[in-house]
Amino acid sequence: MNDKKLTTRAADFSAWYNETVLRAELADYSPVRGCMVIRPNGYGIWERMQRALDDMFKATGHRNAYFPLFIPESFLHKEAQHVEGFAPEAAVVTHGGGKLLEEPLVVRPTSETIIYSMFAKWVQSYRDLPILINQWANVVRWEMRTRLFLRTLEFLWQEGHTAHVTHDEAEAETRMILGLYRTFMEEGMAMPVITGLKSESEKFAGALRTYSCEAMMQDNKALQAGTSHNLGQNFAKAFDLKFQSESGSMEYAWNTSWGVSTRMVGGLVMTHGDDNGLRIPPKLAPTEVVIVPIWKSEDERARLLEAAGQVKQALTTWGGRGDDRLRVHIDAREGMKPGAKYYEWELVGVPLRLELGPRDLANGSCMAARRDTREKASLSLDGLPETVSALLATMQGDMLRAARERREANSIREAISYDRFKEVMEGDGAFVYAGWNGDPAVEAKVKEETKATIRCIPEPEFVTQGAATTCMVTGEPAKHTVIWAKAY
RNA sequence: CGGGGCGUAGCGUAGCCCGGUAUCGCGCCUGCUUUGGGAGCAGGAGGUCGCCGGUUCAAAUCCGGCCGCCCCGACCA
Numbered sequence: 001m002n003d004k005k006l007t008t009r010a011a012d013f014s015a016w017y018n019e020t021v022l023r024a025e026l027a028d029y030s031p032v033r034g035c036m037v038i039r040p041n042g043y044g045i046w047e048r049m050q051r052a053l054d055d056m057f058k059a060t061g062h063r064n065a066y067f068p069l070f071i072p073e074s075f076l077h078k079e080a081q082h083v084e085g086f087a088p089e090a091a092v093v094t095h096g097g098g099k100l101l102e103e104p105l106v107v108r109p110t111s112e113t114i115i116y117s118m119f120a121k122w123v124q125s126y127r128d129l130p131i132l133i134n135q136w137a138n139v140v141r142w143e144m145r146t147r148l149f150l151r152t153l154e155f156l157w158q159e160g161h162t163a164h165v166t167h168d169e170a171e172a173e174t175r176m177i178l179g180l181y182r183t184f185m186e187e188g189m190a191m192p193v194i195t196g197l198k199s200e201s202e203k204f205a206g207a208l209r210t211y212s213c214e215a216m217m218q219d220n221k222a223l224q225a226g227t228s229h230n231l232g233q234n235f236a237k238a239f240d241l242k243f244q245s246e247s248g249s250m251e252y253a254w255n256t257s258w259g260v261s262t263r264m265v266g267g268l269v270m271t272h273g274d275d276n277g278l279r280i281p282p283k284l285a286p287t288e289v290v291i292v293p294i295w296k297s298e299d300e301r302a303r304l305l306e307a308a309g310q311v312k313q314a315l316t317t318w319g320g321r322g323d324d325r326l327r328v329h330i331d332a333r334e335g336m337k338p339g340a341k342y343y344e345w346e347l348v349g350v351p352l353r354l355e356l357g358p359r360d361l362a363n364g365s366c367m368a369a370r371r372d373t374r375e376k377a378s379l380s381l382d383g384l385p386e387t388v389s390a391l392l393a394t395m396q397g398d399m400l401r402a403a404r405e406r407r408e409a410n411s412i413r414e415a416i417s418y419d420r421f422k423e424v425m426e427g428d429g430a431f432v433y434a435g436w437n438g439d440p441a442v443e444a445k446v447k448e449e450t451k452a453t454i455r456c457i458p459e460p461e462f463v464t465q466g467a468a469t470t471c472m473v474t475g476e477p478a479k480h481t482v483i484w485a486k487a488y
Numbered sequence: 489c490g491g492g493g494c495g496u497a498g499c500g501u502a503g504c505c506c507g508g509u510a511u512c513g514c515g516c517c518u519g520c521u522u523u524g525g526g527a528g529c530a531g532g533a534g535g536u537c538g539c540c541g542g543u544u545c546a547a548a549u550c551c552g553g554c555c556g557c558c559c560c561g562a563c564c565a
Contacts, residue, residue, distance in 0.1 A: 004514085004526060033557080088563075110565090144489090144563050151564065204565095212565095224565065261565055294524055301523095339525030357524055367524080488565095 013219040034146040034153040044286030062132040070105040075113035078238040085205020089142045107140040120241040131163045149266030157261035163253040170254035174230040177258045181226040190281040190399035196456030208232030216407040217270035220429035222485040228258035278349030282392040289328045294357035318385035413465040425450040435468030435478025
């Protein structure tokens with residue numbers, strides 16, 4: 001038994017995931033059941049996700065704010081569907097300062113209630129709208145079964161909350177954010193997603209409509225990677241969020257809320273990881289390039305470390321990407337063979353490794369190894385920053401392309417019988433595009449029989465085979481073409 | 489909460505049936521030799537055997553109770 005090797009994805013995908021997260025030091029189990037510690041390697045990825053998204057939110061007119069962790073229990077009860085959805089998994093504080101509280105406080109599972117209660121104070125006129133707020137926060141949901149990053153009792157996320165004058169404006173916001181998430185996931189995470197509408201049974205508790213980004217993991221299961229909700233006037237009515245319109249009438253505001261979480265880190269692992277560990281797309285990699293100097297003698301060690309320092313200097317001071325400087329680390333550890341370092345950095349997922357030894361130095365070159373393909377090539381030290389930058393950009397694109405090809409290879413777009421569908425779901429699984437008559441009972445039956453659910457009613461651009469005409473289960477006329485899959 | 493499994497060094501484990509103060513591997517520390525794909529040798533440190541109680545001259549081992557964790561279900565970003 002060689003415990004240096006990870007369990008392979010083919011042997012046990014779930015075990016592979018856990019080992020990869022733990023051994024790449026993204027996270028660790030905490031003393032509290034169902035909670036996790038996010039370690040620097042994992043938090044560094046989250047920070048880069050935050051930075052990219054935060055810039056996008058700001059660019060579209062949103063501003064950050066912060067609302068309290070504690071919510072009066074009564075707030076949760078003001079919207080009927082909302083309480084039904086979240087009360088069962090609420091953590092409730094009953095004591096403070098050694099005394100029983102007059103009203104219990106719920107640790108936020110999401111912040112609609114407290115935020116819209118505040119919006120109600122701030123809005124009198126249509127001129128006060130829209131309000132475009134985002135907050136970065138932790139939330140708590142008392143889940144029965146947990147998994148690192150994918151489902152923990154406490155997780156980090158951002159939640160956007162907006163209020164608008166009209167339904168259409170709120171709908172446009174909801175859709176705009178959905179597109180923003182998609183752009184980030186595809187261009188930043190190199191993780192292709194399908195955007196679409198959630199069915200009634202899968203929509204957010206209290207929403208009019210929920211849209212989501214659905215990604216396919218390497219076990220062909222779907223991961224809901226982000227959601228954007230048009231809340232209609234449900235919360236505005238519950239919290240008396242009203243404004244006087246231009247014509248003088250009193251109207252309830254139209255709200256949206258939307259969020260992505262540290263779950264995306266899990267999605268990143270399950271989208272790009274291989275049997276050697278993590279593969280981080282360059283844009284999200286805290287370290288894009290690791291330099292491994294190689295030496296034999298003490299004399300060589302001094303020379304190579306100096307040369308490595310110069311290479312790092314050349315890379316990090318290069319301004320070809322503007323303010324976005326290349327992120328470079330030198331692995332100068334002694335007493336560790338180069339091969340051992342290679343395996344370690346591959347496990348951690350650093351996109352590009354530059355090996356620099358006496359032979360390379362003599363040639364004025366270095367050996368570059370791509371993490372995504374594990375291909376090696378000799379690169380001239382002349383113009384290295386340009387070469388490296390271009391290579392990283394190529395890798396970013398290649399990783400997205402490879403992930404998209406994998407998804408399509410495991411999608412079923414042609415008509416399929418329900419019997420065949422059951423076989424697929426019992427076997428390798430897939431994203432199955434099929435007709436649905438729109439009946440929630442059919443959805444429930446399929447879930448009961450196969451564990452697959454409707455991931456979304458995809459936007460038209462994803463339905464490349466043309467809309468389905470009949471329901472896969474009943475044979476009745478199809479109301480929608482939907483994507484069926486097992487999900488995390 | 490229902491069904492199954494497991495708690496022994498930082499991690500992974502043997503020992504338990506058949507009682508005698510704990511095995512092996514990885515990791516860690518020191519020294520020397522190494523360093524272009526997971527180094528070798530030598531020496532060393534590290535343990536309330538999940539917790540409480542019982543039986544016994546003696547408990548990791550047998551008995552009772554409790555706690556925790558993992559997997560499968562119900563619930564879910």
